Amino acid sequence: MGFVRMAEGVGTPPQALFDAMDEYIGKQAAAGVFLDGGGLYGTEDAVNFVVRNGEVSRVDGPYAESKEVVGGWAIMEYPDLESAVADQEEFAELHAKHWPEVTVISTIRQISTGPEAPGE
16 A cells, blocks of 8 residues: 655645656556555544543544645555565656655555565
8 A cells, every 4th residue: 555645735736746647547557556546635624533541532633733644545456565666666756756846755555464464
């Protein structure tokens, strides 16, 4: 699973990034790699449920203390870790090229299907 994190309230990405992402995602979908994904709105209407000391409390957004938020996600399937890492780097490069004024953290993590360790 891939995540894109960025500062809250940085605005809408430029059209050039949307166009590049459409091409990238189309290529990945045609190759059977991209399974699902999308962008996320800011935290202005987010709702968190916090579990602390056995108690649940609701915290509504926006969250003034948030320095960065998840702005998008994707579920992808790769034959090996090296392919996943290479594609995630290509994805990050698209952001560097088309939205250089914004700091973006592109993260890829394995989805757990059970109690085993990654790669087992």
